[in-house]
Amino acid sequence: FSTIQLETYKLLQNHEKVRNNLNEKLHYLMVDEFQDTNTIQEKLIFLLAGKQQNICVVGDDDQGLYRFRGATIRNILEFEKNFPKGVCQQVELSTNYRSNPEIIQFYNQWMEQNNWSKNSTTYRFDKKIIAHESNRVDQKTVVKVSGEDGLGNWESEVYLFLQAMKTKGKISDWNQIAFLFRSVKNSKVLRLSQYLEERGIPVYSPRSNLFFERKEIRLAMGAILFLFPMYGNLRKWKEDASLAEWDFYDACLLEFGKELRKPENYNLLNWCKEKARTHMKLSKNLDYAFSGLFYQLIQFELFSSLLSDNIFTIKDSRGVRNLSQFSKLLTKFEYLHHISVFTPKNIGESVVRFFNQYIRFLLQGGIDEYEDNSEYAPSGCVSFLTIHQSKGLEFPVVIVGSLESTPRKQYTEIDELLQNNFYQKPPFEPMDLTKVYDFYRLYYTAYSRTQNLLVLSCQENVASGPGTRNIPSKYFTESYRHLINWRDAPTIYDIELAQVKDVNIKGEYSFTSHINLFETCSLQYKFYKELGFAPVRQGATIFGTLVHQTIEDIHKAALKNEEHLITSANIEDWFNTNYQHLSKRERVYLAPKTQEAALSQVKSYVEKQNNDWSYIQEAEVDVSLVKDKYILKGTIDLVKGDGDTVEIIDFKSEKKPDLVKEQDTLYRYKRQLEVYAHLVEERTNYKVSKMHLYYTGEKESNPYITFEKDKSLIDQTIKS
Structure with missing residues (x-):
């Protein structure tokens, strides 16, 4: 970047x-x-x-x-x-419309207790935040929820506080509560998360490194291990393979084995045995690799139950979202190792690489779970976020943890060298103080996320000797010691808590990628677009895009009056460059003969134009139209029409369909053109007169199919 x-x-x-x-x-x-x-x-x-x-x-x-x-x-x-x-x-914008006065006073004092000046320079604007009149309340709004020294009761105290707020207070949805930590991967934080979930309080914490701990992922891992009986031999290939990873694989296999013994999984057991035998003594090429095998596997009830209709909330969809993420890991592995199907030659090496390199690497590095950008606080869950993650957000109740923290040095000798000798400006903040400045800014950001109730929370501890430390740390002592315990503040139940605001991000939809797919098969739309599963083979899609993009390069050269560049050699260069980009982006390869067929379609199109490009008005115009609840978008080629009008042309990288037998296909394409005509007329000064389909794969007859523009039909299509 x-x-x-x-x-x-x-x-x-x-x-x-x-x-x-x-x-x-x-x-x-x-x-x-x-x-x-x-x-x-x-x-x-x-x-x-x-x-x-x-x-x-x-x-x-x-x-x-x-x-x-x-x-x-x-x-x-x-x-x-x-x-x-x-x-x-x-x-100066010093009025805070979010928080009530006590919360604002708390974080004003937090910032004031640090010295922001050195050598007559101040490294902070002098300001005092004040609450808006509408936020004044009588209740206590800053409290502590902590475990007492020596009792180790932090998790239970937090749980009891949450339950009391739900039963006695004004909490209507768990998503009104957010926990903010320095890191959500900390063992104490993970234990708290597990403690709450075991007691029926769902936790949304996509960055807590728990992907491989989720039941559905462990079962999927166990299933793949079971399906390759050569797994046992993998241990021989053991360069630096840590015991932890092998323990994890064994645990996954054991969990899956327990499930297979259940009567309801009888069909799955038989299928697994048959597949395992096939893989063990593979004598001919199969028509799948890891991702294809995974999609066969999830047809069985053990996994398909996660794909039920009740997955429209983040809480209910976590299992299926994780399986979706797993499908992407599999297709990425296949792309990286150029595997499209298992063969007798590659199956053994592929399994070794998959477990001993790829998954091992991911286990060590950790993977984040699904995170919904359009719903930062999913209904039905309390949120566990890092303070950095919470920046820009707000929550009715904020519980700030990590109170054992102290300022950490973030710079190295290289930073000092760069700042002193190579920066274009002289050094600014004293480097030895930056860790303290950043520490105060971090927790100020955490406290100021709060709308109605701010809670500081920790397992209190008084250091009793070497190796132990005070919790909270000395940096929090001044702020923390005045706080009242939640049990001694009954007025907290009377606080009117806000609802979490709707982010309201409008979805973007194109005809080809979304509308057409939805109308063809809504279940497929849900699977790929809503849940994000990775398609196994996208060859047909990339073929069409490749032809489209190379024709776009040709049109753009013509529009710049550079027709002399439209040569066979340049067309091949443009084509190859597009293929490299598309292949990397989509993680898909095309066989050499398929690439030749695509290039042949482009060259055939160029030949038919006889070097006359004067009809091209604009090429690959991106047109977006903002509707009340969504954004409609399309990419369109415009050609000159009669008078001041334009005509739309859309390229199809296939043979021209039979006009009688394939009416359904033509009807879909016609509606696509009607959507494009609507976009052009609503978003530009152009009027559309005609709409064309151009079939680059047509060799025998006229490659065009033309439709006259009919406004009433277009209006019907847009309404539908």
Whole structure:
């Protein structure tokens, strides 16, 4: 990412034409979260603003959390210095509309207890946040929920607090509560999560490294191990294979074996035995590899029960979402190792690589579970988030843990060397103090996520000798010691708790990828688009896209009056470049003969044009139309029509269908063109007169099928 930023900077700095073109289009720049920008992003902003320098930046220096990825707080603290004196106006937004006064007073005092000045320089804006009048309440709104020293009762105390808030208080959905930690992979946090789940409080914690601990994944792993009886021989190939991974494999196999013994899994047992025999003595090529085998496996009740209709909430869909993630791991392995099917030659080596390298690597590195960007606090679950994850979010009840933490040094000798000798500006914050500054900013961000009730929580501990430490740590003592225990604050049950806000991100839908798939088979749509399972073979899709993209390159050359570049050699170069990108992106390969067939379709199209490209108006126009509840999008080629009109052309990389026998297919394509016509007329100044299908695979007859535009039919299609 930093390399992309550097290349963008070089482009704008060194190419005046490109820079001026952007400056003419961009009259005003507004940048949010400016405290999280790095040096090169600041330079990019001023280059994009051009001579006008109409820039408005918004941010909170107290929430600068991204030093570890190059962000510097000086960008916001010194922003005024980029302009002549008096030119840049600073507006203070100090009214907090989210939290009630006691919570705001708590985190104001938290920031004030640290010294932000050194050598007459202050590294923080002097400000005092105040609550909005509408948030004033009489109840106690900052409390502690902690285990007592020596009792080890933190988990039970947290559980009892949650139950009391649900039964006596105003909690209507568990998603009103968020736990914020420095890390959700910490053993104490994982134990708390497990403790709550065992007692019926679901926990949403996608980044807690529990993917391989989930029952459905352990069963899927156990099934694959069972299906390859050569698994036992794998132990001989044991270079650095740690015992932990082998213990995990054995445990998975044992769990799956227990399930196979159940009467309801009789059919699965027989299928597994048959497959295992086939794999053990494989004598001919199969028509599947790991991913295809996985899809055969999940037809059985043990796994298919997770695919029930009741999976529209995150809580209920976790199992099936994890299986979806597992399907992606399998297809990625096949792509990385060029495996499309098992053969007598590759099966043994593939299984060895899969378990001893690939899965082993993933086990050591850890994998995050499914995370829904459109629903940050899923209904029915309490959230376990890192403080970084919670940035920008808000929750009615926030429980802040990790109170044993102390400031950590985040810089190395290399950072010091770079800052002192190579930065374009002199050093800013004293390096020895950055860990303390970042520590206070981190917990300020955590506390300020709260709307109605802030809770500090830990297992209290008084250090009793070497190797033990005080919890909470000395940095929290001043804030923590004044807090009242939740049991002594009955008014917390009277607090009116807000509901979690709907993120309301509109879905984007295209005709080919979404609408057509849904109308053809809604179950397939749910499987691939909603749940995200990986398709096993996408050859047909990539074939069409490859033809489309290469024709787009040809059209763009023509539109730039570079018809002389449309040569056989250049077409092949464009084609090969597109194939490389598509193959990597989709993780799919096309056989050499299939590639030749696709290239042949492109060349045939070019020959039929006789080097006359004057009819092309625009190529591959991306058109998006925002509707009330969704965004409709399409990519369209436009050709010149009669008078001021345009005609739409859509390329199909297949033979022209039989106009009588394949009416259903034609009807679908016609509706696709009607959607495109609607998009063009709603989003541009063009009027559409005709719509065409062009079949690049047609060799014998006219490759076109043409439809006259009929507004009433288009309106019906859009309504439908």
